Amino acid sequence: MRLLVVGAAGQVGDSLVRQALGQGHEVTGTYRMRRSAVPGLDAIALDKTDGAAVARLVEMVRPNVIIDTSAMHNVDYCESHSEEAFRVNRDGTAHLAKAAHALGAQFTFISTDFVFDGSGRPPYTELDPVHPQSEYARSKVEGEAAALAPAPDRNLVVRPSVIYSWWGPRRQSASSSGKGVNFGTWLAEEVRQGREVRIIDDLITSPTHAGDLAGAILALLGRSAHGVYHTAGATPIDRYRFSVALVKRVGLDPALVHAVHAAEFAQKAPRPTNSSLDSSRLTATTGYRMLELPAALDRFARERSDDLAS
Ligand SMILES: NC(=O)c1ccc[n+]([C@@H]2O[C@H](COP(=O)([O-])OP(=O)(O)OC[C@H]3O[C@@H](n4cnc5c(N)ncnc54)[C@H](OP(=O)(O)O)[C@@H]3O)[C@@H](O)[C@H]2O)c1
Numbered sequence: 001m002r003l004l005v006v007g008a009a010g011q012v013g014d015s016l017v018r019q020a021l022g023q024g025h026e027v028t029g030t031y032r033m034r035r036s037a038v039p040g041l042d043a044i045a046l047d048k049t050d051g052a053a054v055a056r057l058v059e060m061v062r063p064n065v066i067i068d069t070s071a072m073h074n075v076d077y078c079e080s081h082s083e084e085a086f087r088v089n090r091d092g093t094a095h096l097a098k099a100a101h102a103l104g105a106q107f108t109f110i111s112t113d114f115v116f117d118g119s120g121r122p123p124y125t126e127l128d129p130v131h132p133q134s135e136y137a138r139s140k141v142e143g144e145a146a147a148l149a150p151a152p153d154r155n156l157v158v159r160p161s162v163i164y165s166w167w168g169p170r171r172q173s174a175s176s177s178g179k180g181v182n183f184g185t186w187l188a189e190e191v192r193q194g195r196e197v198r199i200i201d202d203l204i205t206s207p208t209h210a211g212d213l214a215g216a217i218l219a220l221l222g223r224s225a226h227g228v229y230h231t232a233g234a235t236p237i238d239r240y241r242f243s244v245a246l247v248k249r250v251g252l253d254p255a256l257v258h259a260v261h262a263a264e265f266a267q268k269a270p271r272p273t274n275s276s277l278d279s280s281r282l283t284a285t286t287g288y289r290m291l292e293l294p295a296a297l298d299r300f301a302r303e304r305s306d307d308l309a310s
Contacts, residue, residue, distance in 0.1 A: 001020075001025045001026070001063075001064050001065050001221065002025070002026045002028075002061075002062070002063045002064045002065070003016075003020050003025050003026065003027045003028070003063055003064075003065050003066075003067060004027075004028050004029075004030070004057075004058065004061050004063035004065070004066045004067070005017050005020070005027060005028070005029045005030070005067050005069065006029075006030045006046065006048060006066065006067065006068045006069060006070045006096060007030065007031070007068070007069040007070030007071075007177070008029025008030060008031055008036045008038070008041065008043055008069075009029070009031050009034040009035060009036040009037070009043075009175075010034075010069050010070065010175065010177060011163060011164075011165050011167055011182055011210040012069040012110060012160075012163060012210050012213055012214060013029065013036075013069040013070075014036065014037065014038065014210075015165065015210045015211045015213070015214035016067060016069065016214040016217065016218070017029055017036065017038050017041055018038060018214075019211070019214050019215060019218055020218060021038070021041075023218065027041065027042070028041075028042045028043070028044065028061045028063065029041050029042070029043045029044070030043065030044050030045065030046035030048075030057070030070075031043055031044075031045060031046070032045065032046070032047055032070075032175075032176040033173070033174055033175055033176050034173055034174075034175055037171060044057060044061075047092075047176075048068070048070055048088070048092035048093070048095055048096055049087050049088055049091060049092045049095070050095075051095040051098075054092075054095040054096055054099050055095070055098075055099050055102070057099075058096075058099035058100065058102075058103060058105070059099075059103070062103060063100075063103075063105050064105055064106065065105060065106045065107075065108065065221060066096055066099075066100045066105055066106070066107050066108070067108045067110075067217065068093060068096050068107070068108065068109050068110065068147070069110050070088070070092070070177070071088060071089050071110070071140070071143075071177055072084060072085050072088040072089060072136075072139075072176070072177060072178055073089075073112075073136060073177055073178060073179060074136075074177070074178030074179055075114070075134055075136045075137075075267075075269045075271070076267055076268040076269050077178045078134065078135045078136035078139065078178075078269065079134055079135050079136070079268040079269035080268060082135040082138075082139070085135050085136055085139040086135075086138075086139045086142065088139075089136070089139035089140055089142070089143045090139050090142040090143045090146055091146075093109055093143040093146045093147055094146035094149075097109070097146055097147050097148075097149065097150050097151075097155065098150055100150070100151075100155075101150035101151050106151075106154050106155060106156070106221070106224075107147055107150070107151070107154075107155045107156070108147075108155070108156040108157075108158065108217060108220075108221065109143060109144060109146075109147035109148075109155070109156070109157050109158075110157075110158055110159075110160065110213075110217075111140050111141075111143065111144050111157050111158065111159045111228075112136075112137065112140050112159060112160070112161075113159055113160070113161040113162075113205060113206065113232060113272075113275035113276070113277050114132065114133070114134065114136065114137040114140065114271065114272060114275055115130040115131075115132050115137055115140060115141050115144070115159065116128065116130060116131065116132075116272055116275050117131040117132070117133050117272050118133075118272030118273035118274045118275060119131070122204070122236070122274040122275065122276045122277075123206065123236055123276040123277050123278040124230070124275070124276070124277055124278060125230065125278045125280075125281065126227075126228045126229065126230055126281055133269075133270040133271070133272060134269035134270055134271070135269065136269060144157045144228070148227070148228075151226075152226070152227070153226055154224075154226050155226055156217075156220060156221070156225055156226050156227065156229065157227070157228045157229070158213070158216065158217055158220065158228075158229050158230075158231040159228065159229070159230050159231065159232065159277060160208040160213045160231050160232050160277075161205040161206040161207060161208050161232040161233065161275060161276065161277055162183055162205045162206075162207045162208065162239075162242075163182060163207075163208050163209075163210050163213060164182045164183055164184030164185070164207060164208070164209060164210065164246075164300065165182065165184065165185075165209060165210035165211060165300065165303060166184070166185055166188075166300055166303035166304040166307055167181055167182055167185045168185070168304070168307040168308070169189065170307075172185075182210075184207075184246055184300055187199075187243055187246060187247065187257075188246065188247065188250055188252065188304065190256075191247050191252045191253065191256050191257065192252055194256070195256065196256050196257075196258060197243070197256060197257055197258065198258050198259075198260045198265070199239050199240045199243045199257055199258070199259065199260065200238070200239045200240065200259075200260060200261065200262045200265055201238050201239065201240035201241070201259035201260065201261065202238060202261050202262050202273065203238060203239055203262055203271055203272070203273055203274070203275075204236050204237065204238050204273070204274040204275070204276050205232075205236070205237070205238075205239065205242075205274075205275055205276060206232035206233045206234070206235065206236050206237075206275075206276045206277045206279075207232075207233045207235070207237065207242050207293065207296070208231070208232045208233045208290070208296075209233065209291060209296040209299055209300065211299060211303075212233065212290055212291045212296060212299070213231055215288065216229075216231040216279075216282055216286075216288050216290060217231065219282075219286040219287075219288035220282065220285065220286055220288075222286070223285055223286050225285050225286065229279075229281055229282050229285070230277040230278060230279045230281065230282065231279055231282055231290065232276070232277035232279055232290060233290055233291060233292075233293060233296055234279065234289065234290045234291060234292045234293075235292050235293035235296075236274075236276030237293060240257065240259040242293070243257050244257050245293060245294075245297060246297055246300065249294075249297040249298070249300070249301050250300070250301050250304055250305075
């Protein structure tokens with residue numbers, strides 16, 4: 001495949017680029033504020049909200065597949081900057097999907113578990129109706145529609161949950177996504193530096209390792225899958241218990257991690273109480289199984305120790 005990865009220096013973009021190159025695909029990446037750390041990657045600057053620039057770049061690269069990992073996904077920032085959230089997550093996505101369609105290329109979009117509201121009987125399947133609670137989630141629901149509209153029988157939407165991977169301090173810098181560091185890395189660094197952290201214990205998600213998500217996307221593309229697929233970690237868990245497990249797995253002190261209820265934690269945007277996802281459709285289509293938490297944490301710990309040793 002000739003792949004164009006939008007947001008190549010983000011945590012999912014970085015994993016996708018490395019795995020796709022490892023599988024022998026030809027890859028071009030885009031960036032806004034951060035350059036990719038992958039040696040030899042052909043990387044081009046792109047703001048996906050600029051429709052003319054998107055059309056020019058896609059025409060120049062002529063990919064068979066465009067994977068859009070880019071987003072404005074600081075959920076609380078989006079709540080008070082909804083115009084910006086929609087401009088990036090809906091309109092920028094639409095520019096890319098249209099440019100892909102004009103070329104006959106496949107388009108893949110990364111959405112979120114926050115499209116659900118926590119009611120009903122999670123873990124949610126792809127058949128469950130969406131009911132977004134925040135401006136971020138609404139912009140992603142509209143992004144999903146924009147992604148699928150030009151070619152519903154070819155384009156793909158994947159929904160992960162909280163994404164983490166080791167992203168050491170040497171790689172951290174500001175990003176136009178509104179997030180320079182992911183939750184898992186932030187947590188491990190806070191605890192390593194001896195700082196106490198307060199983590200919500202009554203919101204359940206399906207924490208998703210970035211490399212595992214990249215593997216799932218490439219497996220779906222390998223089967224020409226289209227439509228919506230859930231691609232989230234296989235273990236539904238609340239954020240506090242996830243944090244304790246992660247901290248223990250990297251050999252740090254879980255006594256520094258304290259549980260708080262969501263109601264005590266002043267967050268601007270509402271979050272679903274349980275947005276865990278069932279990814280069995282992915283397995284039925286491709287044979288790919290998302291990792292259970294212990295195996296995903298092993299991967300995180302390995303990435304961290306390799307990085308700290310280098
Ligand atoms: N992280 C999570 O917990 C989580 C959970 C569920 C779903 N998701 C979704 O998963 C996807 C990947 O997340 P991630 O954790 O890999 O994010 P990330 O590490 O923050 O990377 C996001 C990328 O988006 C790029 N970007 C932002 N605005 C852009 C624009 N206007 N034009 C072009 N590129 C732009 C950034 O580029 P620069 O860095 O170069 O500025 C960055 O490379 C996103 O769609 C997000 O909504 C994330």
